[in-house]
Amino acid sequence: MSKIDSPHFQDVLTPELNVLSEMFNRYGFEIRIAGGAVRDLLMGKPPADVDFATTATPEQMKDMFTKENVRMINALGEKHGTITARINDAVNFEVTTLRIDKVTDGRRAEVEFTKDWQIDSNRRDLTINSMFLGLDGTLYDYFNGEEDLKNRKVKFVGDPVTRIQEDYLRILRYFRFYGRIATEPDNHCEATLEAIRNNVEGLKVISGERIWMEWKKILVGNYAAELTLKMLELGLGPYIGLPANPNLQEFERVWKASQAKNIKLNPTTLLAGLLANEEEVLDLHGRLKMSGAERDNAIFIVEHRQDQPHPDDP
Secondary structure (H helix, E strand, C coil): CCECCCHHHHHHCCHHHHHHHHHHHHCCCCEEEECHHHHHHHCCCCCCCCEEEECCCHHHHHHHHHHCCCEEECHHHHHHCEEEEEECCCEEEEEEECEEEEEECECCEEEEECCCHHHHHHCCCEHHHCCEEECCCEEECCCCHHHHHHCCCCCECCCHHHHHHHECCHHHHHHHHHHHHCCCCCCCCHHHHHHHHCCHHHHHHCCHHHHHHHHHHHHCCCCHHHHHHHHHHCCCHHHCCCCCCCCHHHHHHHHHHHHHCCCCCCHHHHHHHHCCCHHHHHHHHHHHCCCHHHHHHHHHHHHCCCCCCCCCCC
């Protein structure tokens, strides 16, 4: 097994985390760093958020924290197996019980708790997000996530069709992480693209807010235009609020101009390139539930696209 001992990993091991870890060990439970934080540490980045997984059930955690006089907050996460503990009245730690997704409808899952780390890893979306890290630095990698990360490959855990049908939002998460990880704009696995192409209709059941949250991140990431065009090629357009014939020429023109001038575009500024008029903006807004400012920005762009700057303007 690989081990991590980087400065960023050492930064994670705060006195508060040591208190938490010692507590779990004393009560006979395992606790490990999970998911995105492991990926970020392997990439040499400080993790933005650190989530934890454990063999303890929510009831066992509540019993333990109560006995240890540890304050618990945000009880809403408990139904998903997550307990948030506040250590030393200074740091919050989200700790989630290992689980199996028993029943899924493409949006949410009914869960059952387990003590098997590999089973929990198997229900996660991408191999690069499926790893765990022990607090001694030991990497637990059941699906070759470390190798995929080194090779800058974005792959679903196991069968891509199964993973997508568990939560259709994973289609957009795939493209978001492709933009973060890949070194080439169009180096997708054909089996992955085929799985997406055959399941795009499932996006109908995903709320516009969730879709927009992911798409915004794609639009400000690497290969924003290439990935959006790939999404359209695979048939996502009708299910994410775009018109039947999006304005690809204008979209590519805006993207190339921003790249040439090294300008970082607002997501709606780039997205407006696909739209021809206010009606199409409002249709998109109706699907994605954008903010009022985002909607108005897109309307302003489509209405003033043909305006020319005054020759005396700087």
